[in-house]
Amino acid sequence: MKLAQVLRLDDSDENVFERAAQPGEWAISGGFAFSNWEEGDLVGQQRQAFTNGWMGLESFGRATFVVVTPISEEDYAALIDGLAIHFVEAWGAPGFEAARPVAEEELGHMREMCEDHDDNTLLIVERELVPAGLNEKFRAIVPGEAKIEDIAGHG
Template sequence: MKLARAIHFDESDQRVYASPARTGEWCIAGGFEFSDWTEGDLTGKARQAFANGFLGLETFGRVTFVAVTVVEPAELAQLTETLAGHFVDWYGAPSQDLARPVAAEELAQMRDLCEDHAPNTLLTVARELTSAGVREMFRALDPREAGLDQFALHGSLDEDH
């Protein structure tokens, strides 16, 4: 099974999101947050979260890039519980038991998005508000296409090098 983790190449997410996700936390698209938004809600940092942000499942902050990686069943079970609790605490779901299937479905959608991509593939999301609601479009970037070598430190643990 695959899911995605938040990844940062620089500090820009710290500036563009009111609540940025932490590097390495598990993420989902999180478009449900915007289901009842109107054009009037799309201002400032909220607009950026709407337009390009994945939802972190620890901080419930937003991140621009996520990287596909393997998730273990026990981690997925814990993420389901965490997200169900978020639905209760923030969105008024009547109970953890009733929120759990919705949380599992949100995670399943993200797993489906990640499943056909190789580990370390980067994903981005772009949203727009349409007359039918929120439209999400996803883009996959191969790590080579993303120019990760610009950000990676290359070296050797060998003292002779």
């Protein structure tokens, strides 16, 4: 089984996101956090998080890059429970039992995406607002194919 972990290539995430996810955290897209956003919400660090931020599952901060990595069944189950608790505490879900299937779905989506890639594949998310809500696109950079201009945020 595979999932994604936060990869930090430099310290830029600390500057571009309000809360940066830490290297090694398991991560999901976290697009649900933007489900009710409108164009006026896309300013400053919030714009950066919306545009290309993965969500770390410990800090619930954002990261620019994640990397496909094996995960144990036990760790995966613990992440589902942790995300369900987060949904209750931070998002007002009515209870753990109601939140757990939603958390399982969120992690399942990420797991399915990662299963299609080799270990150490770098993943990038790009989001945009569309009339129907939110559109997410995912890009993979295969190990050994990455060029500095594919991942560098400078000119």
